[in-house]
Amino acid sequence: MGDLLKDKVAVVTGSGRGIGRGIALKLADEGAKVVVNDLGGAVDGTGDSATPADEVVNEIKASGGEAVANYDSVTTMDGGENIIKTALDSFGKLDIVVAVAGILRDRMLFNMTEQEWDDVISVHLKGTFTVSKAASILFRQQRSGRIITFSSTSGLYGNSGQANYGAAKDGIAGFTRAVARDLGRYGVTVNSISPGANSRMTETVPQSARDIRASSGIQANSAVTPLELNRDPEDVAPMVAWLVSDEASEVNGHVFHCQGGQISLMSNPTEERTLRKNGRWSVEEIDAMFSGTIGMDMVNPAPPQAPRE
């Protein structure tokens, strides 16, 4: 066991399985006392079971760490508050919040139901808000604290069949950048991880969806690439442990991509090319100028295809 997070108290939502579990184990291994929050639902959000959170708590205790289980849903304000309160009741304080809880309900936009949209936005985006808001009240008072949210390349770059998930995940990136500015002055940092990992969640992506992405050039090929094979969900945890430590007190408002042994700092969008005139453009002027200037080399990520016979 290390001591990077000695005496810290952490909440990790969605930590009964996958990436969240890896983070709970790692934070505990570095000395943090951990609230292992997991509703124990299926990947589509249905059902609940105390087992996954309990199993992770047992695993942490078996290796000499401290942890308690919590089964609240992050999707309600009450749930978010209860999760934070569990940390205070069990360990007397809170230093770290890691919001991993998420579900997947992939569907092409034209077929996506209201339920599929609402459920994904509710668990990811509102679930990040409820816990972060409750924690931020404490963090502001104590003038310290760490929040780690989970974004995704599906949101940062867009991934076919994931309008709900892409909206939620890019929304979390935006939330992170705003809240970093709200809380930084109180000595709190807020950063986001865009993970690449093979977990129960990615396994639910149907082969048909992988094939569609491959045939439209969105993904290199439909087979799992060697890089994809090399991405254990536990690989995400070390960077999270670093970000929530005292070592990272100056790092605020950033997105990091973590996949296998690869860790990248992501940029915000940057201004690539600009058309500028004095006064208002006419459509005719834009039409004359665009393709030879800022429209140069612009690639359609999903070019039109002939209808299937």
Next chain:
Amino acid sequence: MANYLDGKVAIVTGSGRGIGAGVAKALAGEGAKVIVNDIGAALDGEGLSNTPAEQVVDEIKSFGGEAVPDYTDISTMEGGESVVQTAVDTYGQLDIVVTVAGILRDRMIFNMTEEEWDDVVRVHLKGTFTVCKHAAILYRQQRSGRIVTFASESGLFGNTGQGNYAAAKSGIAGFTKVAAKDLGRYGVTANSICPRANTRMTQSVPDSARQLRADRPQDREATPKELAMHPDDIGPFVAYLSSDQAASINGQTFLVYDGVITKLSLPRRIRTIFKQGRWTTEELLEMVPQNLTQGLVNPSPPQAPRQ
């Protein structure tokens, strides 16, 4: 009147005032028939009035354009479906959807209520989904169509007191990138605009918040400059994106204000560390500060407590 959009039918949500009104007028000015959708609410989402949408329709008609008002609340699935149905019932088709409708409820994260969160996310993000989803059903069948959504620099770069708005606006950017990939193969395009304009919405930002942002030089770039920035300046580029000339522009984000049109990049990996297998804490303690986070500026550095 010009004719870039002759024979097209467009929906513009939130077009009773501000940027939306400018977009509706620009599309109509290029020959499109426009559904001017606006529930006529106050900026915080309260109250309803038919007047704003009707005024924009009158203005469009006064220069020889065609438009009808629509007062549907687009934040429900029924509302999104209804506004698309109105376009089909009134003009027999739909070619263009521009989603501008939005509200503002700024609050620091530690004080933000559930209602302030829910309302902003619902109007912006779900309101974009409800209209685009129903348009997408038609677009896929007819193998053509245009979607232009409204994101914001507040979401892309971050702005104090706007956790809800930034989440919604950045969420719209993510949504649009996915919609572009879902629909591109059907000849449809979906692009996003980050506008800067002085409107009723920006005027509601309290002076204290402006001062707070101005005090922090790192944030100045993300704060709209108080220049002319007329809301009507956004319309011409939206009209261009909605035209047949823009058929291959898909999945992009543009910053638009005054006479400026800027293509924004996707996020990039700007620094990377790599090893075979999992990093240890000891390795990261050495590698991260040296290679990943060196020189990063805290956008909101810690301050001493007020006395």
